[in-house]
Amino acid sequence: MGELSGYRRSDGRWGVRNHVVVLPVRVAAAAAARAAVRGLPGAVVCEHDWNGASDDPDRDTVIRTLAGVAANPNVVRAIVVGVGGRDEEVPDLAVRLGGDVEYLTLAELRGTARAAEAVRPRVEEALRLARGQQREPMPLDALSVGLECGGSDALSGLTANPALGVASDRLVAAGATTILSEVPELVGAEQSLARRAVSPEVGRRIVELIAAFETDVRTLGVDVRGAQPTPGNIEGGLTTIEEKSLGAAKKAGDAPVSGVLAYGERPAVRGLHIMDTPGHDIESVVALAAGGCQLVAFTTGRGSPTGSPLLPVLKICTNSRTFRRLSDDIDLDAGVVLTGSETIASMGDRIYEALLRTAQGEPTSAERRGNREFALRRVARRSAPRSLVRVGA
C-alpha cells in the first residue's frame, strides 16, 4: 500500500484532515469562540486554560505551541480569537509557520457577544472553503506520525510498542517522519537511542535531553517515583521507570535517529525524531500537533479514550483483556501477539496499514467519539498560593 491522499496546503505541506479550528489565545476569549461555533458541525474549538499573563514565564512556550497548532497541516484555516494587545503574537507566528489564519479580538469588537457574531461568518466561510477542497494523491514522505503511549502496562514493551516500532521503521524507510515523544519515559534508554543517532551531534543532544530532564526533576526536590510509574502502570505490572522506559522506547523501532526537537518544534529533515514532551499524554499530543504531525499512533495498556481536536489518534492496545473491555475506545489489539496469532512483525504491518487507512480518512475510535482533549505544557516552577485569608462574619 503506497498510495496516499491528502489536502495540499499552499506552502507544499499536506494535511490528512481538513479542520476548521477556532483558537482562543486566552481563557477569556473561550466563551466567544464557543458561541461562534455553536450549531456549526465541523468547526472545532481548541480550549485551554492559559490566562495570558504578560509576566508568565511560560509565555513563549505557550505562544509557540498555539501558533504551531494553528499552522498544523490538518487545519484548513484557523480563526484565532484574542483579547487584544500582545495576543497577536500567536497569529503572526502562525502565518510565518505557513498557516492560513484569521485574527479577531474582543477589544476591537467590543466584547464577547459582538466578537462571537463576527467570528461566526468567518467560520462558515472557512467551512465552505473546506468542503470545496478535494483530496489529491499525496506522497508518503509528506507524512509525519507521532509515537505516543499512555497508561502503559507490563505488556507494552512486549506487544504494542515493538509492533509500532516495526510500523515506524516502515514509515521511515518510505521517507516519512516519525516522532517519539515523552522524555520521562526514555530515562534509561538514552544510550541505546544515542548510538542510533545519524551524527555524534544528534547523539549528544539525545543524552543531553534526558540528562536535562533528570536535572529538572532533582531541582523540583521531589521523588520522581511519586509520579512515575503511575498507580495505573503499577497495577498493570510495571515496577520501575527504567522498565517503563525500555518498553516505551521500542515504539521507535530500529531506525536511525535524525534529530531532537524542542516541545512543539517542527522537524527540519525527514526520518525518526525525538521530541521533548512530558508523559502527560494530552500535553504531549498537542506538542506533536504543534510540530506538524498529521497523525498519532498511541499504544495503551490500561486503556485511554483520549484523542485530539487536530489529529486522528490511532489507539493500539497491549493486551486483549483491556481491548475487549474498552473496544469502543481502542482501534487495534496487539495482545494477539501473545497468543501467537500474529507476530511482532505481522502486527507491525497491520498497524502500518491502519495508519495509512487513517491518513486516507478512515475515522479512529477517538474521532468517532468526539474526543478532543487539549492541554498546554507549563514548565515554570511556581510557589504554592499563600493561604486564603478569611475576614469578617
Add this chain to the structure above:
Amino acid sequence: MPAERLGFRRPMGPAGARDRVLVLPSVVCAGLVAERLESDVAVAVPHQHGCLQLGDDLVHSADVLAGLGANPNVAATVVVSLGCETLQGRRLAESIAAGGRPAELVVIQSVGGTAAATAAGEALVEQLYTRHGGRARESVPASDLLLGLDAGDEPLADAIAAEAARRRVGVVRAGSSRGPEVHPELAAAGAQVIVSLVPEEQAPVGFALCPVIAVAADGDLHAALTDDFDVVPGPRAVAAVAREILDHAGRAFDGEPTCAERRGSREFVLRRLAMTL
C-alpha cells in the same frame, strides 16, 4: 438593604447560591465523559490536570478539587476517573464524602469505556439531584454568604471587605495572586459568589461553579469590553462602588445571572505549580 438572602439550604453549613450536581473529572482524560454529563442540573469542569503531577502541585490540585465538592453551590458530586491517573479519582470521591458531602464515582477503565461511563454517570447525576438538589430557594441569613475576593491590595478591595463586614457578609481573600486560577481556590474555601477586580490588561473570566461579579478598571481595554463587566466604577468614590458591588453580589446570590453567566463564560482554571512529568 436586605437582611436576608434567598439560597439553597444544605443539610450542613451555609446555603448555596446555585444548585448543581458537580461533575468532577479527576484527570484530563476523563474530560469528555464529564462534558457529556453536563445538563440543566449538572455542571462539568473538564481540566488539564491529574496526570503525572508531583509534590505540592499534586497536593494543591487534589485539595482544590476535593474542596469544590464541599462548596455550598454544589448539591452533590460525581467524580469521573479514568482509573490509571496520578490524582486518583477514588480517593477524591472518598475525601469529599468524608467531609459529609454526597459524592459518587465512575471509573472509565472499570465500567468499560466512554459509552458505559457516560451511561453510568447520567444515572448517578439524576439519582443525586433527585436526592440532594432541586428544592426551592429559602430565606437564609445574610451571613450565609461568603464572598470570594479575587483582587490585589487596591483600596477598592479593602472597601469591599469593610462594606461586607457592615452587612455581616463573610469575605475570603486570595493571598498572593489573582485571576481565574484563584476562583477554584476561593470556591474550595466555601465562597458562593466571587467578586473579581480585573487587572487593566486582562479581560473578565467567568467560573463554572460560582457567579463572578466582574469589576472593570480604568483603561482602554476595559472601556471596550464594558458589556462583559457587571460593575464599571468610573470616577466614583470607592465606598459607593463597594456598596454597588455588595448589592450586586447579593442579587447574584439570590439567583440573578451575572454577565459571565449570561454570555456563557463558565471557565475552570486550576493553578499549575510545577511541570508535569
